[in-house]
Amino acid sequence: MHLHSVFASLLAAVLLALPPDVEAQKTPGFQGPFALVNATIMVTPDDTLDNGTLVIRGDSIAAVGPTVAVPDEAREIDAEGLTVYPGFIDSGTRLGLEEVGSLSETQDYGEIGDLTAHMDALTAVNPNSVHIPVNRASGVTTALTEPTQGRLPGTAALISLHGYTPEQMHLGGVKVTKLNFPSTGRTDADDNRSQEEIDEQAQKALDELNEIWDKAELYAEIDGAVQEQPQSRRTPEFVPVMEGLLPVIRGEQPLLIAADAAPDIESALDWAGEREVLDQVILSGATEGWRVADQIAEASVPVLAGSVLSTPTRDSDRYDKVYANPGLLHEAGVEVALRTSEVSNVRNLPFHAGFAATYGLGKTEALRAVTTTPARIFGVDDQVGSLEEGKRANLFVTDGDPFQPRTSVEHLFIDGYKLPLENRHTELYDEFLNRNPGLEK
Amino acid sequence: MTASLLLRSRLLAVALVLALLLVPPADAQDMLRADAPDDWLIQNATVLTVTNGTIENGDVLVRDGVIEEVGQDLTVPSGLETYDAGDQYVMPGIIDAHQHIAISDVNEATNPVTAEVGVGDVIDPYDISMYRGLAGGLTTIHTMHGSANPIGGRNETMKLRYGETDPDAFPIEGAPRTLKFALGENPTGVYGERRNMQPGTRMGVEQVIREALAEAERYRDAKQAYQNGERDRPPEHSERMEVLADVLAGDIIVQTHSYRADEILMVMNVFKDFGIDDLVFQHVNEGFKVAPELAEFGAGASVFSDWWAYKFEVYYSTAYNAAILTENGVNTSINTDIPGQQRDLYHQAAKTQRYGDLSDDEALALITINPARQLGIEDRVGSIEEGKDADLAVFSEHPLSIYTQPLRTYVDGVVRFDHEDDPDDMRLRVDPEGTAPPVKKPAHAGGAHHPHCLEGAVLHATEEGLSLKNGLHNH
Numbered sequence: 001m002h003l004h005s006v007f008a009s010l011l012a013a014v015l016l017a018l019p020p021d022v023e024a025q026k027t028p029g030f031q032g033p034f035a036l037v038n039a040t041i042m043v044t045p046d047d048t049l050d051n052g053t054l055v056i057r058g059d060s061i062a063a064v065g066p067t068v069a070v071p072d073e074a075r076e077i078d079a080e081g082l083t084v085y086p087g088f089i090d091s092g093t094r095l096g097l098e099e100v101g102s103l104s105e106t107q108d109y110g111e112i113g114d115l116t117a118h119m120d121a122l123t124a125v126n127p128n129s130v131h132i133p134v135n136r137a138s139g140v141t142t143a144l145t146e147p148t149q150g151r152l153p154g155t156a157a158l159i160s161l162h163g164y165t166p167e168q169m170h171l172g173g174v175k176v177t178k179l180n181f182p183s184t185g186r187t188d189a190d191d192n193r194s195q196e197e198i199d200e201q202a203q204k205a206l207d208e209l210n211e212i213w214d215k216a217e218l219y220a221e222i223d224g225a226v227q228e229q230p231q232s233r234r235t236p237e238f239v240p241v242m243e244g245l246l247p248v249i250r251g252e253q254p255l256l257i258a259a260d261a262a263p264d265i266e267s268a269l270d271w272a273g274e275r276e277v278l279d280q281v282i283l284s285g286a287t288e289g290w291r292v293a294d295q296i297a298e299a300s301v302p303v304l305a306g307s308v309l310s311t312p313t314r315d316s317d318r319y320d321k322v323y324a325n326p327g328l329l330h331e332a333g334v335e336v337a338l339r340t341s342e343v344s345n346v347r348n349l350p351f352h353a354g355f356a357a358t359y360g361l362g363k364t365e366a367l368r369a370v371t372t373t374p375a376r377i378f379g380v381d382d383q384v385g386s387l388e389e390g391k392r393a394n395l396f397v398t399d400g401d402p403f404q405p406r407t408s409v410e411h412l413f414i415d416g417y418k419l420p421l422e423n424r425h426t427e428l429y430d431e432f433l434n435r436n437p438g439l440e441k
Numbered sequence: 442m443t444a445s446l447l448l449r450s451r452l453l454a455v456a457l458v459l460a461l462l463l464v465p466p467a468d469a470q471d472m473l474r475a476d477a478p479d480d481w482l483i484q485n486a487t488v489l490t491v492t493n494g495t496i497e498n499g500d501v502l503v504r505d506g507v508i509e510e511v512g513q514d515l516t517v518p519s520g521l522e523t524y525d526a527g528d529q530y531v532m533p534g535i536i537d538a539h540q541h542i543a544i545s546d547v548n549e550a551t552n553p554v555t556a557e558v559g560v561g562d563v564i565d566p567y568d569i570s571m572y573r574g575l576a577g578g579l580t581t582i583h584t585m586h587g588s589a590n591p592i593g594g595r596n597e598t599m600k601l602r603y604g605e606t607d608p609d610a611f612p613i614e615g616a617p618r619t620l621k622f623a624l625g626e627n628p629t630g631v632y633g634e635r636r637n638m639q640p641g642t643r644m645g646v647e648q649v650i651r652e653a654l655a656e657a658e659r660y661r662d663a664k665q666a667y668q669n670g671e672r673d674r675p676p677e678h679s680e681r682m683e684v685l686a687d688v689l690a691g692d693i694i695v696q697t698h699s700y701r702a703d704e705i706l707m708v709m710n711v712f713k714d715f716g717i718d719d720l721v722f723q724h725v726n727e728g729f730k731v732a733p734e735l736a737e738f739g740a741g742a743s744v745f746s747d748w749w750a751y752k753f754e755v756y757y758s759t760a761y762n763a764a765i766l767t768e769n770g771v772n773t774s775i776n777t778d779i780p781g782q783q784r785d786l787y788h789q790a791a792k793t794q795r796y797g798d799l800s801d802d803e804a805l806a807l808i809t810i811n812p813a814r815q816l817g818i819e820d821r822v823g824s825i826e827e828g829k830d831a832d833l834a835v836f837s838e839h840p841l842s843i844y845t846q847p848l849r850t851y852v853d854g855v856v857r858f859d860h861e862d863d864p865d866d867m868r869l870r871v872d873p874e875g876t877a878p879p880v881k882k883p884a885h886a887g888g889a890h891h892p893h894c895l896e897g898a899v900l901h902a903t904e905e906g907l908s909l910k911n912g913l914h915n916h
Contacts, residue, residue, distance in 0.1 A: 099750070099756075100750055100751075100752060100753050100756055101750060101751035101752060102626075102751060102752035102753065103752070103753060130750075130756075131750065138795075309785065310781075311573070311781035311784075315569045315868055316865070316866040316868060317865065317866075318865035318866075319572065319573045319576040319784065319867075320576070343750070344748070344749055344750040344751070345747060345748070347747075348747070351788065351843060354843030354844065355788075355843070357843075357844065358843065358844045358845070358846060359846075363844075401843075403843045403844075404842065404843050405788070405791035405792050405794055405795045405841065405843060406791065406794035406795060406841070407795070408795065424757070424758075424759065425749075425758070425759040425760050425761060425796065426759075426761070428729065428757070428758075428759035428761065429729075429759055429761035429764070429765065429796075429797070432729045432730055432732070432759075432765050433761075433764075433765050433768060435730075435732065435733060438733045439733045439734065439737060
């Protein structure tokens with residue numbers, strides 16, 4: 001046997017014997033246990049450990065602290081000079097529901113019809129969307145993904161950015177029913193309706209909403225009665241949209257109200273008060289929230305604000321009003337989380353947060369707005385949003401401030417799975433930075 | 442009173458009413474910057490020259506709107522306005538190589554070849570988008586014709602002299618003319634798909650361009666022959682052919698909307714055949730795939746920082762495009778295209794440090810000297826150098842930091858954005874019809890005041906953000 005081939009066999013044997021390399025990002029995601037050592041750990045936005053250890057076992061954080069022992073079987077990751085952050089939460093996207101922006105056959109967020117409250121976004125989430133690995137590479141581990149079309153488009157779902165079925169991705173069973181509140185705003189610059197037309201149509205839409213809500217309340221009442229006495233009551237006709245509204249009417253599911261113009265936000269709050277659903281309401285968008293911040297605070301309604309990197313609603317507004325909106329809402333006492341309203345660039349959530357921080361929200365509060373605050377708003381603060389023992393191991397490790405563009409994400413974990421950071425964008429970079437062949441072949 | 446007199450007096454009355462409505466608000470004098478100085482000494486700044494390194498604790502002396510001196514501890518000439526930029530950063534005014542703001546029309550989508558039109562004829566001095574650009578350190582824009590036609594109209598290279606009310610005050614004097622070309626889905630969608638005419642494919646796009654350039658060669662030759670006395674009559678005058686003949690002569694820089702690698706190569710091959718050298722690719726999402734070819738041709742590339750998947754031809758994209766192109770020696774810029782997005786180019790440039798490994802100067806060059814070169818105005822703008830126009834952007838922190846805020850923007854030495862002193866409402870003209878409520882959602886795409894050529898025809902700002910409408914824009 002040639003010395004070369006002996007060496008080759010030995011090398012092959014050694015390579016085969018090696019466990020999947022923790023640093024080899026090209027392997028699919030796999031669980032630990034892992035121990036991140038010598039790390040700066042942002043446990044919560046106002047509690048950072050300087051030189052700590054974080055142990056991941058199964059899908060959870062098993063231990064975190066300054067003097068935690070590293071289990072023997074754990075893969076150790078030296079995080080010297082690095083910082084561990086809880087995975088960021090984007091409170092409004094269409095992730096998994098759209099692949100290509102101009103091709104309707106790749107879009108599943110807008111069902112036909114105005115009243116489609118029974119539509120369930122989760123069912124159409126494509127777990128293998130190319131967008132998911134692209135976006136999580138910036139540390140976004142969780143997103144609310146929403147249907148968008150019509151008055152009552154359906155239910156949005158909170159998803160983890162890892163999993164091979166929608167159910168595996170579904171986080172904490174969170175679903176919220178979406179309502180696009182009747183708007184007195186113009187849809188775009190081509191909207192040439194007169195003020196009278198706009199008001200008339202908004203009023204008509206509000207009347208229709210009230211009508212549907214009356215029916216939904218009645219439907220829920222009948223349904224409740226039937227469930228109490230199934231023998232003596234006749235089951236009413238099955239009305240899908242009414243079925244879809246049952247969890248909201250019964251107070252079991254949050255109502256996500258999308259409204260942006262200040263008068264619409266005010267009307268939405270009034271309406272929710274009259275309908276006695278105010279305590280279930282989460283306001284979304286709220287681009288002009290700053291104009292009515294006190295009323296929102298008064299109503300104790302949380303806001304999913306964004307997108308932040310956006311233009312003022314009115315030509316007369318100061319150039320930075322949308323950047324400043326989250327800060328102004330917070331100052332008024334409103335609980336604020338952030339949303340990108342994106343699909344392909346959910347990865348920019350840290351930059352939306354950075355702009356909000358710069359224009360008044362401040363860095364700590366901006367961190368909350370993408371971690372602990374949305375976790376609380378969606379009722380999953382026992383599972384995600386911070387790096388406390390027992391929570392899901394949704395976290396990422398960076399070489400710097402996660403809001404800074406120049407910072408790189410070094411490691412990413414979702415549900416304890418150490419995930420590859422490779423995605424379409426990095427793969428094309430690797431292939432084409434020094435293309436081979438170059439000019440000559 | 443005759444009908445026409447009646448009409449005329451009515452028009453006069455309307456004009457008077459309009460004139461009253463157009464009277465600027467009380468404090469508008471400042472907003473017009475009518476008496477604003479263009480002599481300044483900016484002191485104690487970190488000066489990011491982009492082309493000659495960084496000067497700590499530096500001063501910039503501005504005289505008559507021109508950078509007279511850059512250095513440390515410059516003496517204050519008597520009577521000169523000073524600005525203490527201690528702890529602040531000064532960089533060259535930012536250049537957006539692809540926008541559609543400050544014009545009232547974008548797309549002459551009536552023919553596959555419309556080289557005769559130009560957006561310089563429809564400049565709108567009152568567009569608040571200009572001020573919002575200034576508030577992001579932007580001082581120069583290349584405001585472009587749309588991308589419906591394989592050969593579209595002329596673009597305009599303008600300074601954001603917001604406050605001027607004469608449309609002629611905006612174009613940069615002596616800047617080379619540029620002409621829009623467009624490839625791929627937009628022209629094939631507008632003509633093939635919707636009108637069942639050529640071009641319906643990328644093959645057709647090539648032939649439309651070849652045919653037009655070949656016709657222009659004959660036009661040029663016929664003119665020449667007439668001038669040489671070899672022909673009795675000149676060819677029938679065609680403004681379209683005049684412009685294309687100037688492209689052949691190298692007097693106009695062609696700016697080509699493009700996405701896919703094959704069509705990028707196609708245009709370079711066509712241009713080689715016609716002996717045309719001045720070529721910049723716009724969007725060029727797959728430029729990274731043919732970076733060596735782009736570098737060899739000497740073509741520029743003006744890209745988005747990270748936008749992708751908004752249509753099929755940008756599905757196989759990478760945010761590392763600018764970095765790959767730069768590392769391969771292609772003169773590269775980053776642009777924003779979408780009205781509303783022109784405010785944060787400094788942030789878009791910063792992303793090349795996440796998606797790639799560009800130095801601060803390389804990243805800043807993407808929005809300053811590189812686009813200046815692509816527009817042929819690098820002698821005037823794009824860096825902080827003595828003798829150049831005093832287009833300067835002052836930031837609270839390094840402009841590539843997420844925590845920076847633009848504080849002041851100078852155009853030709855005049856402060857046209859001031860974070861401290863400007864009123865919230867910077868409209869120069871209040872549209873009596875424009876007091877209606879805001880758009881439902883000022884989505885990602887911005888106010889959608891104008892269509893642009895991200896998707897060629899129309900991109901609408903909707904609740905969902907970027908959203909396509911397949912109809913043609915009909916403003």
